[in-house]
Amino acid sequence: MPVPSASSAEPNSRRPAPPGLWRDADFRRLWVGQTASQLGEHTSLVVLPLLAVLTLHAGAGELGVLRAVGQAPILLLSLFAGAWVDRWRTRTTMVLTDVGRALALGAVAAAGLFGGLGMSGLLALAFAVGALSVFFDVAYQASLVRLVERDHLVRGNSALEGSRSAAQIGGPALGGALVSLLSAPIAAASSALFFALSFLSIRRIRRAETMPARADEARTADDHGGTYRTTAPRMWRRIHEGLRFVAGDAVLRIVCLASAAFQFSFAAMMTVYLLFLPRELHLSGTVVGLALAAAGPGALLGSLLAARLPSRFGYGTVLVCAATLGDGVFLCVPALHGASAVTVPALLAVGFVFGFGGQLVNVTVMAVRQSVTPDGLQGRAAATITFAGMGLTPLGSLAGGFLAGEWGLRTGLLVTAAGMLLSPVVMALSPLARLGRELPAPHDTPPTAGRTHSPDLTRET
Secondary structure (H helix, E strand, C coil): CCCCCCCCCCCHHHCCCCHHHHHHHHHHHHHHHHHHHHHHHHHHHHHHHHHHHCCCCHHHHHHHHHHHHHHHHHHHHHHHHHHHCCCHHHHHHHHHHHHHHHHHHHHHHHHHHCCCHHHHHHHHHHHHHHHHHHHHHHHHHHHHHCCCHHHHHHHHHHHHHCCCCHHHHHHHHHHHHHHHHHEEEHHHHHHHHHHHHHHHHCCCCCCCCCCCHHHHHHHEECCCCEEEEEECCCCHHHHHHHHHHHHHHHHHHHHHHHHHHHHHHHHHHHHHHHHHHHCCCCCCCCHHHHHCCCHHHHHHHHHHHHHHHHHHCHHHHHHHHHHHHHHHHHHHHHHCCCCHHHHHHHHHHHHHHHHHHHHHHHHHHHHHHHHHHCCHHHHHHHHHHHHHHHHCHHHHHHHHHHHHHHCHHHHHHHHHHHHHHHHHHHHCCCCHHHHCCCCCCCCCCCCCHHHHCCHCCCCCC
16 A cells, blocks of 8 residues: 655645646756665565575564564554654755665665675664664655645655555565675665665755744744734654544545554565565565565556546456455465466466556555545654554564474465455445546545644644
8 A cells, every 4th residue: 555645835835836746957957866665665675574585594573573573663663754854845854864774774785795684684784774763754755745735646646656666566576686686785775775875865956945843833823912922732642642533534444454464464474475475486586576576567557547448448447446456466466386487477467467566556545545634644654554554564574483493384375375365355345435537626634633733834744
């Protein structure tokens, strides 16, 4: 599931929008930086587990713990990251997180090359990379809303989500190829270079951002009415506003539930899948990467059709059908046996279908989610949905490692793949399935937000 963006700045605080989105130099810099950062992030998601398996000889349980530790910041830090990003410049946040992740992966590479890397050190560095990625992912989406005019949001989101989806597929493929052709430590160093490229691109964004803290200040008159004092709302109050809005909206509640069901099952399935392909089907790291990369062309096709299918068949119909197709296709994988001449084409087909259905769901859900969320709550709503949806991925990874160890790879893969179908079932039984060809109108801000902020100072900058 995608994550929605933060709120926009006042219209008169931006320069006039250029005739075309791609003619905006600052947007291009954001897109290049975000693409490079996503490639680095998703390359490392495969490089670090393969390093643990091939260099440290980790077993199923240890691999599950490693994936869980890398995903734990989503659960622990998402809400805080959303409130933080709403108060600070997104460019600064993105640049600092790029530097931090480049240094962390550089440390992994150095320790691996000189024989000083242990499982405890790898766990610590994986947590650091995951924590910084949480802040970057919220910040780049908030940055888009502050950077472009509202009528360019759909195209901007489509470009950024297309890059993210491509990185989700191309990153693992590249990571597997680098590990096979070079070594796991060198592959980790290569991932660090992507974050360095992101840093160089994003730091060149010229458009100024007003300090968000100024928009958070609530002004009150003193007893004589002659002067004003300012007070900033506490972090917990801002987090509570996002939680209350999402929990009180029927559409966003279902998005959270469906996302949670998918992310838990997908994390469990991927833990087993990364073991099943090399150990049960005896595939090399390069072939594993290609099997994961097969979703790329499917995601591209899904991106192209996402702008047309909902307006023709309805948003609800597209969501349910695409999720059922994309998630259900993995039920075919446990049945694969025999030579790679048979299994590899089948895995490529599975990846293509999964990428197609998954991207249709991503883009459609993003459009629905942004349409019902007021500007002033975009960042916190994004973080709340990330927390509720992806916060279960560490538990899913642990569950996948447990099932693989207790029931075997083939049975564990079948059970976790079946669990992915919970997400389309949740959507089919909810108001999401009844959405028509038009996006729903924006919903009202919760009353607490109105009482907390002055009406003239509620826009985030």
